[in-house]
Amino acid sequence: MFINSLKTKLIIFYLFLIIFVIFIKVGDLNLIQLPQLYALEALSDEKDISRIKMAFTSKSREYGVINYDNAVWDDTYHYVDNKNSQFTESNFVLDTYKSLGINGIHIYDKQTVTIWQQAWNITDWSPLTFPPFDQPSTFVKKHILISEELIIKNNNKPVSRVGFTLLDDKLILFAATSIFKANLTGNANGTMLFWRFFDEQVLTDLQQRAGIKFTIEVIQPNLKNTVKLTSKNSFIKNSYRTKKDEIFDIIPLITNNGAIKFTYQAPIRQFATSWLNHATIVSSTLLLLTLGVLFIFFHYFIIRPILQADNMVTAIIKDNDHSIRFASKRKDELGTLFNLIDRLLDGVESNEQQLISHNVRLQHISQTDSLTKIPNRRAFDTTMKKLLQVSPLGLDVAILVVDVDYFKKYNDCYGHAQGDKTLYAIAQTLRKNLHEDTDFVARYGGEEFVVVLKNTDKKSAQAVANNLVNIIADLKISHQDSDITDIVTISIGIHAFVISGQTQYMPLFELADQALYQAKEQGRNRAITTD
Ligand SMILES: Nc1nc2c(ncn2[C@@H]2O[C@H](COP(=O)(O)OP(=O)(O)OP(=O)(O)O)[C@@H](O)[C@H]2O)c(=O)[nH]1
8 A cells, every 4th residue: 555655654754754843843932932032022122111211200300400409499489478570580581491491480389379480482482371380270289389288298398299291281391399498497488380391302302311212192091001912922921012013101190180102113123933934944944955865865775775676576476587686786784685585586596497407307207218218108199299280281201110020039038138138229229320300219118119200201211111120130139039030120110191280190100000010911020111
């Protein structure tokens, strides 16, 4: 099956490896690295937020200090009592406002009634009236001006209120301090107020103090003080940054009637938050390249040789060809395995060759007569069948049946062992005097032999047979008991025929045998051909 393939298993292993690496990478990023980086970022953002808040605080405190210096001053204290305009005319000239950077100065008595007030438009330094301070509203009286109760609560010491407030929908920076003598003796006898609209200059000043460019807007006070948003990443809980990468926070107005919300663009994030970032792509590409190289390595050095071996063994089994060899030059375990298979094939091949030679010997034995060492009757049977099957039509063939004359008497006279020797001598003589390529001789049985002559007509067959009769006679093997002579002789019956589609050889043999009978009848030691 496909899944059983080594290559498939390797690919599946790689897929698991890649998923595992991505899993580790994502886990490491989300559970270890990002929380730390976000925490560091939040710490840095927190510092920026407090720098902005500090800018607001320092700006209002600066106003408070200037205001305090003017409120806790004997001249101011006496002015509240005597209202001598020389004091205000000499001290609060236009340049005073310009240098202090304020819109207005207001002096109130203990009952928070305006004693003196003056305000200017900072843009063109034209006179300005700002009703909430001119005729102080209940709100101003309560939240900005210093009441007697506050001073009593402060052990009869000067009280200052500094900060930002919202009046008539306008954001204002103010500083109010109770008017005291410079040596802080006696009671307070009023409130001195410095104020300024929160305009572009104030914003620029604050931005410079904080070193951050931010914008502001006035909002309802009921928003949370510090806004920590949940980041897009579900693993990271805290970040000050909004989805638009802005940071904002709230500065509540001291008068509790609103709040300043400042917003600024967060510094560019110094780390990647998605797992699909440059580093991941580079490392994933490197991983894939490494896996690719490993795959090629496995494929070329392990899988491919195994597949080649598979093909070779399949071919060996299919073609039953045991001569194929791996002849591997590899020095590794696969090389050892292939060499072992080669040795196994060596063994199989040598056994096979032994078997073949044994079979050849067996074949030879089964086709050879043990006494005369010439082909036997089985070989004659095979030869004749093959001859009738494969010979071309019209081929002349002759069958000669050879029989030793008076051989019973020979045996009786010389003994059976001598009879065997004589049979051997006759067989070998017949064999030697026939053409090895075209003629065939076999022992048919007993003292009877059969000769097959190919490409030989009747006349030639007669000549060959006569020659054989003479050659055996020429051996001059003595046979005292022969009725016709005193040497061993043979008789031959001949049947010559033409190949014409015969399928059985026995009728042909029997004709030759009948001719032999005639040769015996006519006195033996001769060859007779059928008519
Ligand atoms: N020594 C020996 N004798 C054999 C062998 N095979 C057959 N014979 C003998 O051959 C003789 C054949 O005798 P017969 O068939 O009577 O024929 P014959 O004596 O040769 O007389 P004709 O054929 O008529 O000339 C028998 O006595 C067999 O025993 C053999 O392998 N060795």
